[in-house]
Amino acid sequence: MANVLEEESFQKLRQWIILYKDDGAYKVVSKTFSREKASCVTQLLSDGHGKEILSVMEQCSSSPALIDREPLLFAYALCCKSTDKNTKTQAEKLCDKICRTPCDFFQMLKFHKNFSITKSWGRYFKRLISSWYHNQDAYQLARNVSREVSYLGWSHRDVLRMGHLKPKTDEMDLIFKYLVLGLGETKKSFGKSEKESIQKLLEFFSAVDTAKHSDDVQQVAKLVEEHHLKKDHLCTKLLKQKEIWTALLKDMTIQDTLDHIGQLANIGYLDESFEGNQFVIDKLLNEALLTEQNVQPFEIIIASSFYKEGKKKPTSWQHNEKVTKALETALEYSLKNNLKSSNKRYVVGIRVGVNKNKSSVRGTMALSTTTAAAGVAMLMTREEEKTDVVFFTDTITPLKVAKDTKLTDICSEVAEQVKKADEQKEENQPKPEVDDDEEEQDIFYGVLPDPCDLVAPIQWATDQKKDVDVFIIVTDANRSTGSRNLGEAIAQYRKDRNLPNTKLVTVGLTNSNMKFANLEDENMLDVSGFDARVPKVIRTFVSGEY
Known part of the structure; x- marks a missing residue:
């Protein structure tokens, strides 16, 4: 029994890392982290499973299912603060594998700082920081640290100074000196070295330094091609030059x-x-x-x-x-x-046009709510053999979306349904009464809310006797105008159709904090905002492959 409970705990840990839900919802932006929200991590740590947690984290770090690295880095920072020596020793060995880029590294430092009472670093954390730099190939490290110099208020210069890091090789000595003192002092110290690896690093840093300060477009374009420099290696004003982009685009x-x-x-x-x-x-x-x-x-x-x-x-x-x-x-x-079918039965319910003040989605300003909703409908129709797409208000209108339907055509059909919903609302608005003794009265009787019954797609599937494995509701509304609760409705549907594992995903395109899902229901997911990762979030949730 204990082994079963432990396996369930580790499954929850994997889900927490890969599909992090903040206050019950997957948030596209503004995720927040705390020890309380990481109870699946802290509980396993307190039970003495630190090494097992780190093993799971190492697997997740390289998993294609991983959506966002922040939960992973937060969990890793918690392990680094553990009081268990074995856990801390294992964490030290994995630092460069969990923190794959300098930005990952700086993010972890930020989390660690939030846990710490004092500003100074202890001997363990200094060793941990040292291991991140020294466990990497020197030339690849040089490329990475010169590209991502600072992030979240941290810089490599800060870290090296605070950590009092001592280089273990000549190559690391050169890299540290460059990050702290710059190219001039580095050349003074290493310019006469005959080691090929040292000269290679000096040549690379010289190219980076020139690219950051030179106005010569042809010179910098040549350096980009020769040393495979990235956009972040260059000074901003040169990024207005076409010749520079021609060189960058090749890689x-x-x-x-x-x-x-x-x-x-x-x-x-x-x-x-x-x-x-x-x-x-x-x-x-x-x-x-x-x-x-x-x-x-x-x-x-x-x-x-x-x-x-x-x-x-x-x-x-x-x-x-x-x-x-x-x-x-x-x-x-x-x-x-590039799509992979889950071989499940879907209903995609769309209701946009409710939030008149926001026509673009939270998390991707370039994307309109109509295009986002239509894109989800097109994706699911292409990906899955059995998908129904409906537009809903407090009633349902099935949309004609076939496998070959273009995105622009779905957008037009959704826009037409929004227009009809607005016209219907106008017709149903109560008219102000006018007193016979007055020609005109300014009497406000209240404006009806835009109809948006989030339960409508579920009720429609029930009425149509449709067996559905996954409901996806995409909306820009912040609330439902229906009388029934979404959690109760999906529970009743599962019971009526004898489908206990039917899942419900509610995507709030403009919402910062969706709260429709029953937190006790593992088959319900809220998504706040939208970006290119959300379809992957939905697929991961539906498949349960954490």
Whole structure:
């Protein structure tokens, strides 16, 4: 029995790390962490399972299911504060594996600082910090620390000074000196060394230093190509030069290219008149590369929305139809090759147009609520064989979404339903009464809320006698106008259809803190906000593969 309980505890730990729910909801932005919210970690630590926790964390760190690294880093910081010597020893060995990048490292330092009463670091933590630097390949470390110099108020210079770190090799001595004293002093100390590894590091840091300070576009572009420098290695003003981006793009993944599409458009790189745009277009049309890099549909949808909308803003850019077509083709390739079916039965319920003050989603300003909802509908229809899509108010309207339906067509249909819902609301509004003795009275009888009964899709499935494994409700509403509670409704549906494991995901596109799910119901999930990771969150929750 004890072993069963322990396995359940470790399963909860994996779920907590991979699908962190803050106050019951997965939050796209503004996640908060505390010991109280990490009870699944603290309880296992108090029971003496520190080494087992770290083993789970090491597995999760390299798992493709991992959505966000913050929960992992928070749990790791807790292990580093453990009073158990074996746990701390194991944590020290894993520092560079858990904190894979300098930003991970700085995030962990921030969590550790929040746990500490004193500002100084003890001997253990200094050893831990030293292990992060020394357990990495020197040249790769040089690339990483020169790219991510500071984050969350921390810098490598701060860490090295506070930790009084002593280099164990000449290569580490050079890297530490560069981070603390700069290139000039480093050259004075190591310029005459005959070691090939030392000269290689000096050459790299010289290239980085030149790239950060030089105004010579051709010189920096050449350095980017020779040393495979990244955007973060360069000074900001050079990022307005097309020649620099031509050099950067050669090493950029499609995901990175999509992330920077607005910046490329803004400097005219994607204009029809600039021939370099063909390089971006060819990359977007490379079906094999899109598949190899596992580019997800919403990464393309968000970039496409940003590119299309950007031309309407004050800092508008010229619209290139070839780029738009390439993005559309890339989306089709991604939908065809990079989706994985769960072989479950879905109902996607959409209700947007309720929150009149917010037309874009929380977490991705480039994405409208209509496009986000339509994108989810398209994704599920392409991914799953059995998916019904409905628009709901306090009644249900099935939407015609087939496997080959384009995103723009779904958006148009959703927009049409929003328009009809608004017209219906106008017709149902109570009219102010006018006294016969007065020509006009300003009497306010109250405005009806926009109808949004979140239970409606569940009730529709019940009435239609549909067996559903997963309900996904996507809305911009902050509350339900129905009389029934979502938790009660899904529990009743499971009972009526004899489907005890039917799951319910409620996505609040503009909501900062969704609170519809019953916290005791493991088959209910709230999502606050939306970004390209949310479809993965839903898939992970549905599959239960933590």
